[in-house]
Amino acid sequence: MDNYTIADNFSLLGKLLDIHGDNGFKAKSYASAAFTIEKLPVQLSELKPADIFVIKGIGNTIGTKIIEQLETGKMEALDEILSKTPPGIIEMLSIKGIGPKKISTIWKELEIETLGELLYACSENRLTLYKGFGEKTQQNIKESIEFYMGNLGSYLYQQIEPFAADITEKMKGEWKENVFLLTGEFRRQMEVIEKLEWVTTCSPSSLETFFTSNGFEIKTDEIGYISFKGKEKNITLGFYCCDEKNVSNKLFATSCSEEFLLAWKKKTKWDETKPFSSEEDIFSAGNCSFIPAYEREKAEVISRPPSSQPIQPGDIAGIIHSHSKWSDGVNSIDEMAKAAIEQGLQYLVISDHSKTAFYANGLNEERLKAQHAQIDELNAKLAPFRIFKSIESDILNDGSLDYSNDVLAGFDIVIASIHSNLKMPEEKAMMRLMNAISNPYTSILGHMTGRLLLSRAGYPVDHEKIINACAAHNVVIELNAHPRRLDIDWRWISKAIEKNVLISIDPDAHSIDGYADCRYGVLVAQKAGLTKEKNLSSFSLQQFEAFVATQKSKRK
Ligand SMILES: [Zn+2]
Ligand SMILES: [Zn+2]
Known part of the structure; x- marks a missing residue:
């Protein structure tokens, strides 16, 4: 084993201790040992053990670990901490712009364990809510990850x-x-x-x-x-x-x-x-x-008999599922509405995060009231364009929604999505989803599996059961059009159509630029032969208002 490998091992051990928030002093001593070893003029493997212990900057602990590596080719302390660290966290060390301290925050506070999830969090503007992460840092991290992942081949x-x-x-x-x-x-x-x-x-x-x-x-x-x-x-x-x-x-x-x-x-x-x-x-x-x-x-x-024309990008009539500055979006509702009008769209559904989503600045009851007042004001100014009051309600651990029925009654439509405790077996996922679908306040099921393409598989679900439940409870299934989600998977869309369940191509926009993602939803929906008649976001304003009325009548 050469000095470089030994130095690398110490350096990695120091970083991992920092990430785990273990002993800051120990982490520092391993980092400085790595530095010392790299600069040594002789190979440690050529020295007698006694000579290793007397090298300046190498004490008893480090010396013992050097000898362990020279004799066994391994370092137990490193193997042990590696086994307690998710592979995605270790991978983060190869991303420029994030050191161990930041990785620790990302892992422990944002509960992110893979690069793909981290990239998605950047695009959802989520990092800036944490200490030490400015907008610029977030942008740098995003670019570094994209570069790194681009080199992997998919x-x-x-x-x-x-x-x-x-x-x-x-x-x-x-x-x-x-x-x-x-x-x-x-x-x-x-x-x-x-x-x-x-x-x-x-x-x-x-x-x-x-x-x-x-x-x-x-x-x-x-x-x-x-x-x-x-x-x-x-x-x-x-x-x-x-x-x-x-x-x-x-x-x-x-x-x-x-x-x-x-x-x-x-x-x-x-x-x-x-x-x-x-x-x-x-x-x-x-x-x-x-x-x-x-x-x-x-x-x-x-x-198959010749189907009618599959949906086209120009068939999107309104933006459903969008986040404003009120939660974790970049733009104000005013800006988002004006952009939608400029793009020839007829309506905008504002669905910020609900109160449990503290990481995304979710809205409590009081802030909701203020937001709704603002929407009323804007609607008076912008008619015939219309902004609908909605929420992306977290589906909680037991499958319930994030507010009391009184509060839920204040929304035109409710999008129900799972954002927390994504690591769960199918049974648990299905319990949460089925409870949410059968809740009369749920109008749309958001990103059904929580998958992030190329980075997170999503929790396991029984698609057929979900589709049947959505049919029974008149719930629309979202096709989340973010190019990293595209969730529901297009392979299941024909099943939903067969059961008369509407699909909604939603951009899940966190900024005005996010509207353009609708197109990626359309491209995969075409693969499934989805027509505009079966896509909620292609409904005209009038049709959408009728849809809202039907959803509200479910609640009685
Ligand atoms: Zn969501
Ligand atoms: Zn969302």
């Missing part, structure tokens, strides 16, 4: 979208004569992207020369397919190379899920060797109405 659709567009443009500029058509996961609008792929008429050798001279490495090189991996963005770029007459076939085949393609081949006896001039022609030759790439997932889609 991206949210929203994270990789600008890069995909940019690189497509660059290639079109480089090869003006050739086609470059995005295909694969990206064209299917998957929520998480592991590789970007194109169908192209460009030759593999030409691509190879270009990418290798731009610092990329070849990852696979097969007949008709070549892929590269770059340093700047750790994502695979793959190319299906074919001649012009086969472009449509290639595009079709690479824009289907495996399941869909297999079923398609079986059903239509598709002859891949016969060139088609467009994807539409492939569908009509297969006696099937056109199915967009984003819907080519399950085999059953092929035999």
